[in-house]
Amino acid sequence: MVLPSSTVISENSAKGLSIHQVNITDMDTADTHTFTSSYSPIEGAKYFDVDTITGLVSTSTQNIINYESLNATDFQITIYVSDGIDITSETLNITVENENEAPYFDKSIYAISEDEDLSQEVETDPGFVVTDPDTTSTLAYTMDCGAYQVYFSINETSGNVTLGTGYDLDNGTNPSTVSCTVVVTDGELNDTATLLITMNQINDNTPQFNSPTYTFNVSSDYGIGTLFGSISASDGDNSTHIFGTVSYSLNLSSACDCFAVSNTGELYVKQSLTSYTSGTTFTFTAKATDGGNLQNNTTITIIINPQTATTTTTTTTDRYITFLEDPRNAVWLVLVGCALLGFLVLMVYFTYTLGWLDGFCIDCTTRL
Ligand SMILES: [Ca+2]
Ligand SMILES: [Ca+2]
Ligand SMILES: [Ca+2]
Ligand SMILES: [Ca+2]
Known part of the structure; x- marks a missing residue:
């Protein structure tokens, strides 16, 4: 049986991934062989398998290797092969190496709010919760607020957001909510979240x-x-x-x-x-x-x-009143009208009743 003295495998390798196929030679070509194994430390049995029939060494079909949770990163697998009478063994050393994993936000959207027209800058903690499985990763934040970038900034280390001065909601153009894109990186891999910054209207103008x-x-x-x-x-x-x-x-x-x-x-x-x-x-x-x-x-x-x-x-x-709007004019106009009407009535009476005017006599014979 010939085994490599050591091999390296990355954390997060696929379950059941082939690591090494054990090759054996036996002069008795008709013999049937059986493989068994032991692990040091024993934790290795959780992450590696040796097929008892084929002798294939592979990652576990049950558990993914997480470098950060391992108690040890070097494992020894002693593989025994038996033909029913004789047993021989070799040791395979496996080293698990770390893989850089991406940091990630615990939410896709965060929100903060502050008053408009600040007279001085205000630093606010948006409550970013970022996880990087790699305990040694150093995280850094950047933020893009588009056209309103000038009003907002982010602390690269803490992720705290500073709201600048002069963001005025009364100019008729600035929106009450600005959407910013926040990126956290470990220097190689990153994650993105949205930060909604709502500016509150304040009563900063008197009628x-x-x-x-x-x-x-x-x-x-x-x-x-x-x-x-x-x-x-x-x-x-x-x-x-x-x-x-x-x-x-x-x-x-x-x-x-x-x-x-x-x-x-x-x-x-x-x-x-x-x-x-x-x-x-x-x-x-x-x-x-x-x-x-x-x-x-x-x-x-x-x-x-x-x-x-x-x-x-x-x-x-001011303006002058019209002739008809003057009440004095109205009174004498009524009097003149009445006099004219009376004169007309008298004329009709004399004409038809007394035949006062010969030219208008209707029944002159009777009267004479
Ligand atoms: Ca890692
Ligand atoms: Ca990382
Ligand atoms: Ca206002
Ligand atoms: Ca007002």
């Missing part, structure tokens, strides 16, 4: 009125519900978020409760104004409030005018 003051001229005959003007405030926060939406209210404590404002800033008459004389002035404040309760005020002045007037936010446009 600003478009004018510091507003003045309106309102006719005392305006009915309840009549719109007479509007106020407007803008908010720098993204308008799709409640922090960027504005509602309005009036503080009428020092004025009459005659006016109101809609959520969109339209002013309207809430109570009758007929009891107020021309020139009466109301001054009060209006408040713009965003969805995060940041507020700003403006001053509103309302001047009562007895006649219907055009209103603007800052000026009044």
